[in-house]
Amino acid sequence: MSSQASKDHLEGQKPPLLVDDHSVATVRDSKILVLLRGLPGSGKTTLAKAIEQKYKDTSRLISADEHQIKPAVRSSSGSDYSKLDDELTTCFEKREATLVILDDTHHDRERLDKLFDMANMYHFAVVILEPKTPWRLDCAQLKDRNHWKLSLEELKNLRPTLEKELLPLYFGWFLAKRDEDGMRKTSHEFLEQLGNLKAFKKRLLPYGCEDKQKLDLLKYFAKSPNILHCTAKYCDYGKVLGSEEYAQQEAVKKAYSKGYTLHISALFATPKTVGAQVELQPDQLLVWPADAEKEVMPKDTFPKGSRAHITLGTAADIQDVQTGIDLLEFIKLQQSGKDGEHLGDLTGAVAGKVSYYDNGMWLLNLSRKLEVKSIFSGYYGKPGVSVPLRGSKKGILNQCQIM
Known part of the structure; x- marks a missing residue:
């Protein structure tokens, strides 16, 4: 193998967030918790330090080794993680870094669930990385490589918990924090302008409001995803048929932790x-x-990709999956030759033509497409995590008011 080919091969073993310029720029604008996962001696610390060095101005590396937490089956449920968790919580609360790197084996599901909860609480997307070293699952080699001096038997006991890939609730593109903030503002402006449109005020019945009432759309759409994203594949942690095959696709592996611009x-x-x-x-x-x-x-029948969307908010008791179904309803009407009735124009960041499709369905075709940066990763936490939209502390109470 030539020196250039050897270099290309090594680069191919590194995650995109280390070698792809657009991904690096996107990570710098995001809030991400990177979890290094693998057996002791497999190369996690080397990878963790490489990421820390790449993002030295915005990152923080926290290591289980520095807290003397010895890798063992079911060790993570005890109090040995209390000091590490204190350090992690302080890092989140004081906003010490936008890229937090956690170096540990991460073999215990109970431990991982706690970390996913913490990531959700502080609005961090999660990226799980494993070293690509040839010996990463070779216990005979790892016995001599791990500094804990774990025996062959101890390593073999740990290996089954790390051999199977950790599948998320769903894979998707997670918006960079700066672009997410901008997208939420755009959503608010869209709802405020739409709600003030004369044509909208005359068509409130599908939203449960009678005549002579005003609808506060920011309160009506009471929930919003914790981190704005465009779902690619719903896996339900591997329970959905075809999830494992999807995760093993070469395109998916290459995309993981890579930055993309969504239009x-x-x-x-x-x-x-x-x-x-x-x-x-x-x-x-x-x-x-x-x-x-x-x-x-x-x-x-729809063109591939027709369902791609970002859920900005939902009414009470409505699941996020409904947003994609609603979008396909619009496309289905368009396919049948119905373009909607042009009933107004919006201005500013949401400039464009507003069309009405009956049954309370409103579509704004933007005069200028919006571009947002995102990272392709997985959501591994609990389903249904959401945040209230601005001006909606108590859901949709009093959403309709007498004008």
């Missing part, structure tokens, strides 16, 4: 959801499942 062409609101339509680019369609549209509308 938003329209915003829409229905009595159930408010969302953004995403136009996937050719490289993004590589990780888009062929059956993504059929999953929710098996009797209809």
Whole structure:
């Protein structure tokens, strides 16, 4: 192998957030918790330090080794993590870093669930990385490589917990923090302008409001995802058929931790959801499942990627998955030749034409597409984690008011 080929091979073993310029720039604008996972001696610390060095101005490396936490089966449920967790919590609360790197074996599910909860609490996306060293699962070699001097038997006891890939609730593109903040402001502006539109005020019945009432859309759409994202593949932690095969696809492996720019062409609101339509680019369609549209509308045919969206908010008791279904309803109407009735124009950051499709369905075709940076990763925490939208501390109470 030539020196250049050898270098290319080594670069290919590194995650995109280390070697891809666009990914590096996106990570710098994001809030990410990187969890290094693997057996002792497999190369986690080397990888962790490489990431820390790459992002030395914005990162913080926290190591289980420095807290003398010896890797062992079920050791993580005890009090040995209390000091490490204190350090991690302080880092989050004092905003000491936007990229937090945690170097540990991460073999225990109970321990991982606690970390996922912490990430959600402080609005950090999670990226799980494992070293690609040839010996990472070779206990005979690891016996001589790990500084804990773990025996062959101890390593073999740990290996089953790390051999199987950790699958998320879903894979998707998670918006960089700066772009997420901007997208939330755009969502608020869209809802405020739409709610003040004369044509909208005359069509409140689908939203449960009578005549002579005013609807506060910010209160109506009471929930918003904890981190704005565009879901690519729902896995339910591996319970969904085909999840493991999806995760093993070469395109998915190459995309993991890579930065992408999402293009938003329209915003829409229905009595159930408010969302953004995403136009996937050719490289993004590589990780888009062929059956993504059929999953929710098996009797209809749509172009691949039609369901791609960002959920911006939902009404009470409505699940986020409904947003993609609502978007396909718009596309289904358009496919049948119905373009909606042009009932107004919005200005500013949400400039564009507003069309009404009956049954409370409003679509804003943006005059200028929005671009947002994102990282392709997985969501590993509990389902249904959301935050209240601005001006909605107690859900949708008093959403309709007499004008």
